[in-house]
Amino acid sequence: MEETIPKKLNDEGSAGIVETLYFTFAEPPEELVLSNGSKLGPVTIAYETYGALNHDKSNAILVFHALSGDAHAAGYNSPEDKKPGWWDIMIGPGKPFDTDKYFVICSNIIGGCKGSTGPSSINPATGKPYGLSFPIISIKDMIIPQKKLLDYLGIKTLFCITGGSVGGMLVLQWLVSYPDLSEGAMIIATSPNHTAQAIAFNSVGRYAIIKDPNWNNGDYYEGEKPDKGLSIARMIGHITYLSEESMRRKFGRKVIDGKLSLTDIADFTKEFEVENYLQYQGESFIKRFDANSYLYITKAIDDFDITEGFENLCDALKEIKAKCFVMSFTSDWLYPKEQSMKIVKALKINGIETTYTNFESPYGHDAFLIDDARLKRLFAGFLKSIKERI
Amino acid sequence: MKKLGIIKNWVKEGSKILFLGCGNGEIIKSFKSSNKIKGFGIDIDENKVYEAISNGLSVIQGDINSDLTDYPKKSFDYVIAHDIIQVMTKPDVTIRQILELSDKIIISFPNFAYIKIRLGILFSGRMPKTKILPYEWYRSPNIHLFTIKDFKDFCKKEDIQIVDQNFTGFNKKYVSKLFFPNLFSEFAYFLLKK
Structure with a gap:
């Protein structure tokens, strides 16, 4: 048996074997009402947690995945798995999102296909997969089930929220929808809205x-x-x-x-x-x-505009109470630094405690997924600064 | 010799302070431990900014020349420009901008009229190099060097009030405000308000 266990699983930094869990809500007739008015229910979301929730439930970190990600952010689902979760470099004992200190949660977005309700899920009304009868969902809709999950887990406020790319959009949306529910926020390699090039x-x-x-x-x-x-x-x-x-x-x-x-x-x-x-x-x-x-x-991403319903970006971000860490990457041409700097500027104008760096990396947009000691130190340093602030 | 203690004496405990050109954040850390301040920083050097953030400090990687206008007016108790004004592209613009950001500002700078510098030019005929100004002329970031008299003229012209001033020279020793500071001080410290 020993040799079938992936080498990394035995590493001190691994979150170990983790199980994907499921949470279902919005059973008809109390369906989830989406931003375009359509209804969806029941809604199931797949999630994983790493580490332990402390007694006052103040050490939770919510991680948002990117376009093709899933709830499996760290560790291994079975000893046979060849690869660990998608952000295993950051989550685990002794890693920046240190599971010895923090309770890390990651869930699959709705509309996805990794255990959360999406177009490939069975529509209970027909007994067949939704396909195109699945309602159009927005980034705003995607965070509601995540909030419901926190309610279910009994977590009122988060220590930090984090995510890159679409995950970063979800962080921004969370900050706008729930401005006082997180002590810190990491807004990584993202944009207040898509450029024509990204939409293209x-x-x-x-x-x-x-x-x-x-x-x-x-x-x-x-x-x-x-x-x-x-x-x-x-x-x-x-x-x-x-x-x-x-x-x-x-x-x-x-x-x-x-x-x-x-x-x-x-x-x-x-x-x-x-x-x-x-x-x-x-x-x-x-x-x-x-x-x-x-x-x-991808439609939800293209439609996303954090300024929607507000006068401008400053107005949209004005209620944020979290300490923010905005990060762009020098070689990311999909979400270039100018877009992160717009966010930084709006946060500064609003007097929100903000940290920003345009991180030097040759790896393009995906740089936040690359194992880099400097990046890990930045993450750990930011988390430390949230702790000092509380 | 630069003495942070002079600046620390001017800063009230618990203040909210923006440090221009904070580097790796050592200065913020130092003020945090001595004055229990809430410190923020801005620096252009990415490696120094990484270090500062890794140390848990609130630092923005940015250009002081262009990014100061983003902050709301009077959003800090003090802005500290320690040994940085002479590096700015337009020091006058930067000073006017930081006067908008807080009621009191602190500017410290190397005095180019220091006697050692004067004598250096006089006898060697070359651009002076000292502990505080160690660069070759072609590598120096100090593109706008000035003297205490220059600075006081500027303050007068701009109607900036000098609340307090202090000087150091000849290895640590304070230089009297009355005894030709422009000649005998190597480094100058000003607490200013508009």
């Missing part, structure tokens, strides 16, 4: 899915899935998460097997290593993600 990339991804003949207006759960479309969408998305520098370092112009295929049969898809890599990313993504979820979530 998402749009091409969605187009690839809906143009896949298997998509069938979202009704594909009993037959062939729109795998081609979804994998192309992931390939496009993945390019935006990397930087020119990181791709140059990793692949350059290297060709597969070290030689250009100067044969008489042209191969338009597999010549360069970067092509191989992207195709691998696409192919592995279709095994773990639902195409309709991709459509719904």
